[in-house]
Amino acid sequence: MNIQRITAIFEKDIRDFMKNMVLLAMPVLPFVMALFYNLIGDVQLPLTLIYVIVGAGFSVVTLGIIMIMMAEENEKKTLRGLIQSPATLLDIIIGKSLVTGLITLISLVLSLMIIGIEPFMNFRVIIGLVLLFFFFLLLGIGIGLFSKSLAATSAYMMPVIFLFGFTPLISFFGLDEDSIALNIINRFPVMQAVEIHDNSSWLPLGIIAVWVIGAALFMYTCFKKTVKDD
Numbered sequence: 001m002n003i004q005r006i007t008a009i010f011e012k013d014i015r016d017f018m019k020n021m022v023l024l025a026m027p028v029l030p031f032v033m034a035l036f037y038n039l040i041g042d043v044q045l046p047l048t049l050i051y052v053i054v055g056a057g058f059s060v061v062t063l064g065i066i067m068i069m070m071a072e073e074n075e076k077k078t079l080r081g082l083i084q085s086p087a088t089l090l091d092i093i094i095g096k097s098l099v100t101g102l103i104t105l106i107s108l109v110l111s112l113m114i115i116g117i118e119p120f121m122n123f124r125v126i127i128g129l130v131l132l133f134f135f136f137l138l139l140g141i142g143i144g145l146f147s148k149s150l151a152a153t154s155a156y157m158m159p160v161i162f163l164f165g166f167t168p169l170i171s172f173f174g175l176d177e178d179s180i181a182l183n184i185i186n187r188f189p190v191m192q193a194v195e196i197h198d199n200s201s202w203l204p205l206g207i208i209a210v211w212v213i214g215a216a217l218f219m220y221t222c223f224k225k226t227v228k229d230d
Contacts, residue, residue, distance in 0.1 A: 005091045005095065006091050006094050006095040006098070007095070008095070009091065009092060009094075009095025009096060010095050010096075010098045010099060013069060013095070013096055013098075013099040014099050016069065016072075017065070017069075017099055017103070020068075022068065023065055023068060023069070026060050026061050026064050026065055026103075027061050027103050027104075027106065027107035028107075029056055029060050029061075030053050030054075030056045030057040030060070030061065030107050030108060030111040031107060031110055031111050031114075033052070033053050033056055033111070034053055034110075034111035034112070034114040034115050035114060037049065037053070037114075037115050038114050038115055045115055045116070047119065047194060047197055048168045048194060049168070050112075050115060050116075050119065051168045051190055051193060051194050052166060052168050052169060053111050053112070053115065054108065054112075054129070054132070054190065054193070055164070055165040055166055055167060055168060055190045056165055056166065057104060057107055057108040057111060058104065058108075058132050058133060058135075058136040058165060058190075059136060059160070059161040059164055059165025059166070060161060060165065061100075061103060061104045061107050061108070062100055062101075062104045062133055062136040062137050062140060063136040063137070063139060063140035063143075063157075063160065063161065063164075063165070064140070064157060064161070065099070065100050065103060065104075065140075066096065066097070066100045066137055066140035066141055066144060067140040067141075067143050067144040067147075067153055067156075067157060068144070068150065068153060069096065069099075069100075069144065070096070070140070070141055070144025070145055071143075071144040071145075071147050071148070071149060071150050071152070071153040072150055074144065074145060074147070074148050074149070074226070075148065075149045075150055089220075089223060093141065096141070097137055100137060100140075101133065101137075104133060108129075119197065122197075124196055124202070124205065125193075125196055125197065127205055128192075128193045128196045128204065128205055128208060129193070131189075131205065131208040131209055131211075131212055132189055132190065132193055132208065134212050134215075134216075135189050135208065135211050135212045135215050136164070136165075136215075138212065138215035138216050138218070138219045139160070139164070139215040139218065139219070141219045141222075141223075142215065142218040142219035142221075142222045142223075143156050143157075143160065143222075145219070145222035145223055145225070145226050146222045146225075163188075164188060164189065164190065165190065167185060167188045167189075167190045167191050168190060168191065168194065170182070170185050187207060188211075189207075189208050189211045192204040192205075192207045192208050192211075193208065
């Protein structure tokens with residue numbers, strides 16, 4: 001790991017971020033959702049609805065930003081030069097993750113402060129949020145490498161965002177609690193983060209960690225394929 005290379009990647013990405021209106025608009029969505037929920041009144045929001053905002057923050061901001069940035073570099077062939085440079089895979093991931101992580105943190109904290117951040121002031125819950133960040137980050141990098149172009153990325157983005165980010169909304173569809181579909185959905189990362197609040201078990205964190213490992217393997221496979229193609 002080379003700090004100088006990581007810093008150079010970070011500085012380049014922050015400049016690219018500030019010049020891209022699509023990327024600049026993404027962190028606004030969770031904030032707007034939080035303001036909308038706040039207009040409902042002084043009624044305490046159900047935890048499930050709060051996690052819709054959390055899911056939006058990680059899926060739209062974390063996954064969306066890193067996915068577009070990786071796909072754009074892939075399309076412009078600038079990623080090839082980065083891969084062929086002395087920078088290691090770890091240098092590239094950390095350098096590119098710093099911008100996404102910073103923007104995600106600002107967007108998510110501001111959003112939660114509007115609707116009430118108290119439920120998240122817990123060690124296990126914070127670990128769950130960190131694991132969620134890594135899951136969406138690694139998944140976004142993998143999809144960005146896999147898609148090869150911005151046009152292809154847009155085709156993957158919406159299904160992934162709704163499948164993984166807005167999963168808590170499915171609980172409002174009136175599905176039978178014993179249904180296979182609901183049991184599968186309840187194992188998804190954001191739903192397991194909700195589960196952390198409901199019991200003292202560390203199992204939900206373990207399940208999220210498995211999702212993180214799966215996303216990491218997917219990203220590594222896509223990275224190796226990109227290197228091979230280049």
